[in-house]
Amino acid sequence: MAYLLRRPPRRYGAWLTALALPLLLAVCAKPIALPPLPAAASGAHLAGKFIWRDLLTDDVDAAKRFYGGLFGWEFSDVADGAYAVITHRGRPIGGIVIAETKVKVKVSQWVSWLSVPDVDAAARAVRDAGGTVLRGPMDLEGRGRLVVVTDPQGALLVLARTTDGDPADAEAGIGDWLWTELWTHDRDASLSFYGGLVGYGVDERDIGDGNAYTVLSAGGTPQAGVVRNPFEQVATHWLPYVRVADPVAVAQRVTELGGRVLVEPGDERRKGTAAIVADPTGAAFTIQRWPLN
16 A cells, blocks of 8 residues: 655655654644544544544645645635634545744644553653654543654654544545655654554565565554654654545646646556655655545
């Protein structure tokens, strides 16, 4: 479902390096009242599942124009305009948070929410392993208990236990979130940390050139991937995927809508099946055709 870049372009590495300071300032800013997660109504807690994604950005209007034009996503403002719920085909799939920073760098990032059995225990595990707790643990009415952290390798994410259960596993449609992938400089340490955090099963796959791709499973269902970060100067990070029918055509549309294609879909390894792109505010994600054939 994912792929490893042989020769990543330098512009992608330089772009991600610029995220650190303004992103920390935004995450640590004063909290806002967030709406419930309407999709979290299964009644079951699926530890290890990525259940939500928020776009942290300093230009909400630009983000709305881009994602609305690219995927047909729709947006509903709440919390006096401080938060926007993203819906696709009538289903809530994420949100947009205004990143208020004092740094004049136009950056943004998708932040994924990971379901864990015990938020407080997870926060302690992050600290004990050398990660950082940025905010929480805390309770949000309608959403549950959560904590904002960077893992021991530096990847930003939200660890959560929802009030009414996590969204049930379902096949991703076109324009839906498809996958989540960790790019790490210390693969063994990352696997050890997340395995202890949520009890992932591990499936190792050889992708050539001496590289391995690891699929993390929970409850017998593949949930995420782990791959060696090809950029020495870039911190470990989680990269989300969106399912598309034609990555080549969507990549072209990205450019037309003011975004950037960071890794083209047409090289020999990917054969037009995937591309890494960024929206006009700087947030990166992968578009991929699935299944590949």
